[in-house]
Amino acid sequence: MIKRMFLAVVLLSVLVVSCSDDDDNTTSPNSNLTLNLNGLEALGDDYVYEGWIIVDGQPVSTGTFSSVTFPQTFSVNTMQLNEATMFVLSIEPAVDPDPAPAATKILAGAFTGDLAMVDSNSIVGDFSSASGTYILATPTDMDDTNEASGVWFLDNSSGSPMTGLNLPTLQDGWKYEGWAVIDGTPVSTGTFTLVDDFDxxxxxxxxxxxxxxxxxYPGEDYLQNAPTGLTFPTDLRGTTVVVSVEPFPDNSPMPFTLKPLAHMVPNDAMTHTVINLGDGPVASLSGSVTR
Structure with missing residues (x-):
């Protein structure tokens, strides 16, 4: 009788342990979220990327990261992850007292099943139809001998200055910035949000x-106070002119990864004459998010 009771207790204990293990396996609070993103650049020490899932219309953080090597996997609450309708990637201060997403959002996409295809077009701007013109001129001085030392994003083919850039209105958290890459050094022409006003x-x-x-209009004359290693006035013929899209606020003095327009200035370019910009090296970012 005692032996039979002992065996019953042992069997009951095994059953309880087995059921407990099954419960642990089926009620795990977290699941994996894997990011495979293309084209992101390191942000430096002051900023990080942060992922968000949208659950019942509210953002839920999936974690921050600074490495731009992918894939990367994050542990996220299973119930929230299963209910998420969208994934969004933002740029945040490394020390961030605000728990909400910053205005600077760089990627977004809706979940279809367990996959969200994300891109920058809907959350930053769609540059598929971007175009522009510029001229070489130095209107901020009275010297006519250095007209190739300035670049202005305008169209003067009618005889009067007109808008030279065809660019979409950016979402909050972003600004345009012009550049001239002089002897390998990008020198800013200034940031701007409007293509038909001062930068x-x-x-x-x-x-x-x-x-x-x-x-x-956006533009710059490179006439004095040249950065170290450069000499102003200069000659922009043979250099590269770029329009980039920059996070705002922006802690980096270098162009950001999004560069929808660019052009190498012809060596025989005439001053005060319209020159067409071409497609830049990076007009959009994309990737996939798997839950």
Missing amino acids: DNATTSPFKGDSGDGPS
Whole structure:
């Protein structure tokens, strides 16, 4: 009788342990979320990328990262992950007192089953139809001998300055920035959000001349206070002109990865004459997110 009771207790214990193991396996609170993203660049020490899933219309963080080597996998609450309708990637301060996503969102996409195909087109801007023109000129000084030392994103083919850039309105958290890559060094023309108005540094640029701010379009005269290793005035023929899309705020003095427009200035380019921009090296970012 005692032996039979002992065996019953042993069998009951085995059953309880087995059931407990099954419960643990079926009620695990977290599941894996795997990111495979293309084209992201390291942000430096002050900023990180942060993933978000949208659950019942609310953002839920999936974690931050600074490495841009993929795939990367994150452990996320299973119930929330299963209910998520969308994935969004933002750029956040490395030390961030705000638990909500920043305005600077770089990738987004809706889940279809366990897969979300994400891209930058809907969350930053769609540059598939972007185009533009520029001229070489230095309107901020009275010297006509250095006209190839300035670049202005406008169209003067009608005899009067007109808008030269065809670019979409950016979402919050982003700005455009012009560049001239001089002897391998990118030198900013200034940031801007409107293609038909002064850029943000029109009145404060250290490079422009002393005779005004130039026309009310994005652009820059490289006439004085050259960065170390360069000499102003210069000749922009043979250099590369770029329009990039920059996070705002932006802690890097270098162009961001999104560069929808670019053009190497012809060696025989005439000053005060319209030149067409071409497609830039990176107009969109993309990737996949798997739950």
